[in-house]
Structure formats: C-alpha cells, structure tokens
Amino acid sequence: MSVLKTGRATPSRMRGIFRYLLQEPKQRANREKLTRLLSPEKLSEDKNEKYPMFNDSLRESIKCGLLIADNDDIAINFELPEASRHPHTGDKLFPDTLVQLLFASDNEDEEDLGRLIAWYLAQDIYDAPRTCKEVEQLVVEQGVDRSLDLKASSNALLGQAEDWMCYLGFAWSHASDSNKKLVVAEPTAYLRRNLKDLFQGEAKAKLSIRDFIARLAKKCPLFETGKFREQVEEKIGGRLPNHLSTSTAFALFRLQDDGCIKLVRESDADLFIFPSGDKEAGFSHIILMG
Known part of the structure; x- marks a missing residue:
C-alpha cells in the first residue's frame, strides 16, 4: 500500500520519526522505546489497534527505504546520501x-x-x-x-x-x-x-x-x-x-x-x-x- 492510500502515513509523522533518529547515537533506537516516545498510548485513538498512526508511518518509512528494521531496532538507512542523514542537514x-x-x-x-x-x-x-x-x-x-x-x-x-x-x-x-x-x-x-x-x-x-x-x-x-x-x-x-x-x-x-x-x-x-x-x-x- 502506498502513502497515498495509507491515510495515516503523513509527511509530518514520517519526518518526526526521522528527525528523532537523526540525533540518536548511531541513528538508531529500540522500536519499543521509539514507539512509546513518539506515540504515547493515551494519544492512540483506535481502541482496536495500538499506535495506528505511528505504525503506519513507520511501515511506510521502512518500505520506501528511508529507515531500516534491524532486529528490535529501527535505524536510518545508511545507504542514503551522507548529507541526507547528517544531523545538521538531514532535516532540511x-x-x-x-x-x-x-x-x-x-x-x-x-x-x-x-x-x-x-x-x-x-x-x-x-x-x-x-x-x-x-x-x-x-x-x-x-x-x-x-x-x-x-x-x-x-x-x-x-x-x-x-x-x-x-x-x-x-x-x-x-x-x-x-x-x-x-x-x-x-x-x-x-x-x-x-x-x-x-x-x-x-x-x-x-x-x-x-x-x-x-x-x-x-x-x-x-x-x-x-x-x-x-x-x-x-x-x-x-x-x-x-x-x-x-x-x-x-x-x-x-x-x-x-x-x-x-x-x-x-x-x-x-x-x-x-x-x-x-x-x-x-x-x-x-x-x-x-
């Protein structure tokens, strides 16, 4: 499914995950920790699914090659150009x-x-x-x-x-x-x-x-x-x-x-x-x- 059809995967949400990882050591974080920080349970609007907005945005970020899943960690894709993953230029x-x-x-x-x-x-x-x-x-x-x-x-x-x-x-x-x-x-x-x-x-x-x-x-x-x-x-x-x-x-x-x-x-x-x-x-x- 594309970001067009996944209505909860928005540019701002994908950017939020990316910006956080830009500043993390080795630009990676434990997935559970990342979820708790960026999608507190109290903000989850869907009672049938936990963290739907975060999960959709994370899934699309991984699928397009922005991020990678490495065991229990989520990291910025090291194959991106250096400037695109540099802490001072990546967000821009x-x-x-x-x-x-x-x-x-x-x-x-x-x-x-x-x-x-x-x-x-x-x-x-x-x-x-x-x-x-x-x-x-x-x-x-x-x-x-x-x-x-x-x-x-x-x-x-x-x-x-x-x-x-x-x-x-x-x-x-x-x-x-x-x-x-x-x-x-x-x-x-x-x-x-x-x-x-x-x-x-x-x-x-x-x-x-x-x-x-x-x-x-x-x-x-x-x-x-x-x-x-x-x-x-x-x-x-x-x-x-x-x-x-x-x-x-x-x-x-x-x-x-x-x-x-x-x-x-x-x-x-x-x-x-x-x-x-x-x-x-x-x-x-x-x-x-x-």
Whole structure:
C-alpha cells in the first residue's frame, strides 16, 4: 500500500520519526522505546489497534527505504546520501530525500501518487482544478479516472495527495473567500531547492532548456519527459513538442523574477515555448544566477 492510500502515513509523522533518529547515537533506537516516545498510548485513538498512526508511518518509512528494521531496532538507512542523514542537514533535505525515494527509485508502491501529482502538474495552471470536486470531474472528462485510480475517489484520498504535494514543494494551498481550501499545483518550491544540484553547483552556469529539462526529469520524473509525466500525457495529450507545461513555465518565470535564474534566447538554438496565460515566449537557455 502506498502513502497515498495509507491515510495515516503523513509527511509530518514520517519526518518526526526521522528527525528523532537523526540525533540518536548511531541513528538508531529500540522500536519499543521509539514507539512509546513518539506515540504515547493515551494519544492512540483506535481502541482496536495500538499506535495506528505511528505504525503506519513507520511501515511506510521502512518500505520506501528511508529507515531500516534491524532486529528490535529501527535505524536510518545508511545507504542514503551522507548529507541526507547528517544531523545538521538531514532535516532540511528531507523533502528531497522523500522525492528521491518515492518517485526516482523505481518504487512501484508509490506509482499511484507519482501519476496523480504528475497529472496535477500537467494541467493548465491558469484554469486548473483547485478543489476535490473539480478534480473528480476533470479526471472523468479526461478519461484518466481509472488509470489514476480515482474512479471511486474521496475527499480523504485527494486530501492526502494534496498534503504530500504541498510538503514536497509541487503545490501550495490557501483559503478562498468562502474559507474553502484551494490547492495550486505549482512547483516553484521544489525547483528553488534543487537549482544548485541541477546545475551541478556551478555558479553562473548555463544549460540549454533541453538539457535542463532532461536533468530535471531524471531527478524527478514528475516533470516533462519523466516517466510519470509521460504516462499521464500519453492519455490526456495537450502538450506540443518543445513546449513546457504552464506549471513548469510559471515556476521558472517566478524564479527569474526572484533573481535565481535568467532565461535567455540565443540565435540558432532550439527554442522551448513557455506559455504564460494567453501569451507565449521562447527561450533556448537557462543561467543559474545566485
């Protein structure tokens, strides 16, 4: 079962277990002790099952490779990159560690969440569904309710997906005038965190848009040309070759406005079209500025 279907395995609960183990000697703890500390019995709401929220979060953390079970101990997976398990950087890098484990590691259990987030990012950001009801209607209209496993969707299921999207940096949410929660699938936060890595740490480095997108798709296959985006776009269509989705273009425009990157158009170079509302702009390269 994936984190999408396991409603009690949330990013904050998985992070809580991980943060505690980051500071423990040898980054491991006895499972019984860990359970008592992070899930006191008095807080257990399910009379038929002890520690359901903790157990589900721990199980999903182990299943995705974040943690390992070693006899009676639970430990951080020593195969994670050193920075991802370092006491001073592990928590900061936690969202990107999860993206790698959930989507870029051939994790079949999380393919349903991967396809659903890729579907959100493939929608027109200027006319995208922002409520559960609108999502349910649109997946039926686009004929992907079965492939996204939303044929019997519920607010709880989509609410879980929205929580994960926002935490991982692929969306943000706000309250409407009627106090309804609205979600905007827009990946600026994820891209901002990973710009330096995508440019391999080179200040003022320049990449063609094609190479940038290729690196991005390899790192996170929810974006254009990535595995999950390809699966979704094959069914819904809508994006022409050398065109970015509006969500990716919008995020890159925001990063340019913030001075993080510069989009340039060089002669005799392949152009990628960046849609922006009812307008379009063509760029060939992207430069890391700061």
